[in-house]
Every structure is written in C-alpha cells, then in structure tokens.
Amino acid sequence: MEFISQSLVTERVTLYYPILLLMSLLLLTFKYFSSSSTVPPGPKRWPIIGNILQMGEKPHLTLTRYAKIYGPLISVRLGMQTLVVGSSKAAAEEILRTHDRVLSGRYVPRAFGGNRPEIDTISMGWTSECNGRWTYLRTICRSELFSGKALESQACLREKKVMEMVSFLRKKEGKVVKIGEVVFNTVFNVLSNVLVSRDFVSLEEEMTNGGIKELIRSGMEAASAINISDFYPFLAIFDLQRLKKKVEEVTLQLFSMWDPIIKERRERREEDATKKQDFLDAMLLNAFTDDQINQMLMELITAGTDTSTSTVEWTMAELIKNPKYMKGVQEELEREIHNKLVQESDLSKLHFLQACVKEALRLHPPAPFLLPRRAPKSTEVDPNHMDMSDKFGVTLQKKEPLFLIPKLRM
Ligand code: HEM
Numbered sequence: 001m002e003f004i005s006q007s008l009v010t011e012r013v014t015l016y017y018p019i020l021l022l023m024s025l026l027l028l029t030f031k032y033f034s035s036s037s038t039v040p041p042g043p044k045r046w047p048i049i050g051n052i053l054q055m056g057e058k059p060h061l062t063l064t065r066y067a068k069i070y071g072p073l074i075s076v077r078l079g080m081q082t083l084v085v086g087s088s089k090a091a092a093e094e095i096l097r098t099h100d101r102v103l104s105g106r107y108v109p110r111a112f113g114g115n116r117p118e119i120d121t122i123s124m125g126w127t128s129e130c131n132g133r134w135t136y137l138r139t140i141c142r143s144e145l146f147s148g149k150a151l152e153s154q155a156c157l158r159e160k161k162v163m164e165m166v167s168f169l170r171k172k173e174g175k176v177v178k179i180g181e182v183v184f185n186t187v188f189n190v191l192s193n194v195l196v197s198r199d200f201v202s203l204e205e206e207m208t209n210g211g212i213k214e215l216i217r218s219g220m221e222a223a224s225a226i227n228i229s230d231f232y233p234f235l236a237i238f239d240l241q242r243l244k245k246k247v248e249e250v251t252l253q254l255f256s257m258w259d260p261i262i263k264e265r266r267e268r269r270e271e272d273a274t275k276k277q278d279f280l281d282a283m284l285l286n287a288f289t290d291d292q293i294n295q296m297l298m299e300l301i302t303a304g305t306d307t308s309t310s311t312v313e314w315t316m317a318e319l320i321k322n323p324k325y326m327k328g329v330q331e332e333l334e335r336e337i338h339n340k341l342v343q344e345s346d347l348s349k350l351h352f353l354q355a356c357v358k359e360a361l362r363l364h365p366p367a368p369f370l371l372p373r374r375a376p377k378s379t380e381v382d383p384n385h386m387d388m389s390d391k392f393g394v395t396l397q398k399k400e401p402l403f404l405i406p407k408l409r410m
Pocket residue numbers: 124125126138191299300301303304305307308311366367370371
C-alpha cells in the first residue's frame with residue numbers, strides 16, 4: 001500500500017519536472033538579465049548555471065585564484081545565488097567590520113533549516129536576521145560559556161579530560177592510535193561536561209565506536225555539501241540530494257542522546273530551582289523551551305567538536321611531516337614546562353606551539369568561508385546599490401607551508 005502511494009507521488013513529481021524546469025528557465029533568464037544591482041567583478045558566468053562548474057572540488061582555493069585575477073572583492077554566480085567573496089584584509093574588514101550591522105544575518109543553508117521560519121526564534125548560528133532573540137542567546141553564551149570568568153572556571157574540567165587522554169595514550173605506547181578519534185572523544189566530553197555535566201563517549205571505544213563521530217561528521221558533511229537546493233531554491237521542496245533529510249535524521253539522533261538528561265534536570269529543578277551546575281541549568285533558569293535547548297546544544301556541540309578536532313589533527317600531521325618543527329615544539333615544552341604536567345596557565349608561554357597551531361588553522365581552515373553573511377530582508381540594498389541579500393564570505397589565502405612560524409631558536 002505504502003509502496004503504491006509512494007509510486008503515485010513519484011509519478012506526479014516526475015510529471016511536474018518539465019513544467020518546473022520550463023518555469024525556472026524563464027525565471028532565471030528574467031532574473032539574470034533584469035538584475036540592476038551592482039556586483040563586484042568576477043569570472044564570466046554561464047546562463048542558468050553561472051559559475052557552478054568552475055568551482056571545482058576545493059571552492060575556497062578556486063576563489064583565491066580568482067581573487068588574484070579580479071581583485072580582493074569578487075562575485076560569482078551559483079545558479080540563482082550570488083556569492084560575494086572578500087580575499088584580503090581590507091575586504092574582510094569591509095564585510096566583517098564596516099558592514100557588520102548591515103550584513104548581520106547569516107545565509108541559512110537549505111539543508112540546515114533555510115525556509116524553516118521557526119529557526120529564527122531558536123537558533124543562534126543559523127539566524128537569517130540579527131534579531132533581539134539572537135542578541136539574547138549570544139549574551140547568555142558569552143556570560144555563561146565564553147567570558148574570561150566562565151572559561152577560567154572550566155579550566156580544571158578541561159585539564160582533567162586532557163589528563164585522561166594523556167593516560168590513555170600512555171597505555172597505548174607502541175601501538176597504532178587514531179589520534180583524530182581520541183581527540184574527538186576528548187573534545188566531545190569536554191563540551192558535554194561544560195554543557196550538561198556528562199561524558200557521552202569513552203576513550204576506550206576509540207577504535208570500535210566511530211558512532212557519534214560519524215553521526216556528527218555525516219551531519220556536518222550533509223549540511224555543508226554543495227546543495228542544488230541552495231542554488232535553485234524552487235527545487236528545495238524535492239530535496240533531490242536528500243541532504244535536508246540526512247541533517248534531520250542526525251539532528252533527531254543527537255536530540256535523543258540528551259533528551260533524558262533535560263527531562264531529569266527539569267524534574268530535579270522542581271525541588272531546587274536556584275542550583276546552577278552547568279550550561280543546561282543556565283538555560284533552564286532562563287526559561288528555555290526544550291526546542292531551544294535542543295537547538296542550542298546541537299549547535300554548540302557540532303560547532304565545537306569537528307572544528308577543534310580537525311585543528312589538532314592537522315597540527316599533529318604537519319608536525320609529523322616537518323620533524324624540524326616537531327623538535328622545536330618538544331624543545332619549547334622541555335624548556336618551559338620541564339617534567340611538570342602542562343596546565344592551561346602554561347599556554348601563554350608556549351609561543352612556538354601557538355604559532356604552529358595558527359599555521360595549521362591557516363593551511364587547513366575548518367570553516368574556509370567562515371559562515372557566510374547576508375543582509376536581513378529589511379536592508380537589502382546599500383547606498384552603492386549593491387544587493388546585500390547576496391551571500392558574503394571571506395576566504396583565507398594559502399602561502400608557503402609553515403611560512404609564518406618564527407625562526408627556530410636552536
Ligand atoms: C578551531 C576551532 C573553531 C573554529 C575554526 C571556529 C570557527 C567559527 C567561525 C568562522 C564562525 C563564524 C563567525 C562569524 O561569522 O562571525 C563560528 C561561529 C560559531 N562558533 Fe566556532 N569555531 C571553532 C570552535 C568553536 C567552539 C569550541 C565552539 C563552542 C564551544 C564554537 C561555537 C560557535 C558558535 C555557537 C558560533 C555561532 C556564533 C554566532 O552566531 O553568534 N566554535 N565559529
């Protein structure tokens with residue numbers, strides 16, 4: 001029965017395709033030729049598809065190449081979408097500082113809820129406009145998670161989790177270890193302890209349980225994959241690449257991980273409503289709904305784990321590939337820390353290590369376009385007639401490997 005009704009739907013959808021295609025071609029041609037807004041220079045665009053085929057497998061490198069030809073502020077057309085990219089310090093400042101207020105909205109990828117009106121009321125990372133709700137969420141995060149005082153109060157917890165990782169690695173001496181898995185599990189547990197005072201994964205499961213890591217990574221990949229629905233929004237209802245569906249599945253699985261914790265904490269708070277042990281308590285104190293808590297936890301965990309893990313993994317990989325720099329790091333550790341255990345307060349003394357991490361971030365940026373910005377609907381055109389509803393990104397350019405690392409003190 002279900003099969004029959006599904007095949008009927010498929011048939012209808014197939015029938016609509018030619019009509020939709022024709023309408024879209026007309027719409028695109030009209031939009032393409034009627035656009036009166038000024039856009040920065042860029043490579044020649046093909047009708048309908050624009051520059052999609054020119055982007056290649058690593059679009060941020062392609063755009064860096066175009067920036068050398070067309071200048072620091074360029075534009076490319078991706079289907080119906082225009083992407084303006086800044087590739088110099090001055091251009092980045094224009095986007096992130098001078099026009100910060102105008103470009104305060106985020107471009108919300110279709111797979112990640114673009115088109116979901118409620119996203120603006122519950123999300124911090126994916127708000128299409130900088131509304132009062134977004135400011136409120138940021139204020140809570142700043143004071144409870146990212147202020148100097150909050151970070152200092154979490155230092156013991158981070159040090160404890162790092163020591164657990166070091167002990168685990170000591171036990172594995174002489175054996176092969178997937179460093180990415182171990183770091184991921186550690187970062188995940190650091191975050192989950194700050195947020196809900198729980199470990200979600202065990203380091204021992206590093207080889208067998210790729211589960212959560214795979215879950216988060218597949219969600220991130222689906223959310224950041226090239227999605228035809230972003231280029232041609234009228235196709236979004238079909239979710240042709242099933243990316244939206246994938247993100248929804250991952251999201252529900254993640255929510256189910258901490259659902260019992262939220263329930264239990266709500267019950268506990270009925271007895272003592274003033275107790276504040278972690279970020280979940282802070283959210284409950286601020287009367288967050290379950291939807292808002294789920295979204296916030298999901299955004300913080302997905303934003304924090306893969307980015308931090310890939311940074312550590314790439315730093316290690318670059319150091320292994322460049323033994324001279326690895327020796328520099330080891331010598332600095334011996335000089336500054338001796339045989340003590342490293343503490344967070346020691347980090348300010350480790351200049352060489354810091355330079356290596358920054359270089360790894362520059363060579364392998366976890367978010368190569370940052371999170372593209374756009375203007376909220378009310379302020380779409382600036383005084384120079386540039387359409388600010390376009391997507392604005394910033395690329396990070398590549399130079400010689402390890403170019404910026406200070407000279408080794410040998
Ligand atoms: C190497 C590590 C990281 C990198 C490279 C990174 C990168 C970024 C970038 C480029 C943005 C967009 C900024 C903007 O548009 O103004 C961003 C936003 C964000 N990041 Fe990170 N991030 C990292 C670690 C973390 C961690 C550990 C957390 C959480 C504990 C986190 C949570 C967030 C959140 C919540 C936002 C959205 C903020 C907002 O909309 O106001 N990130 N991150």
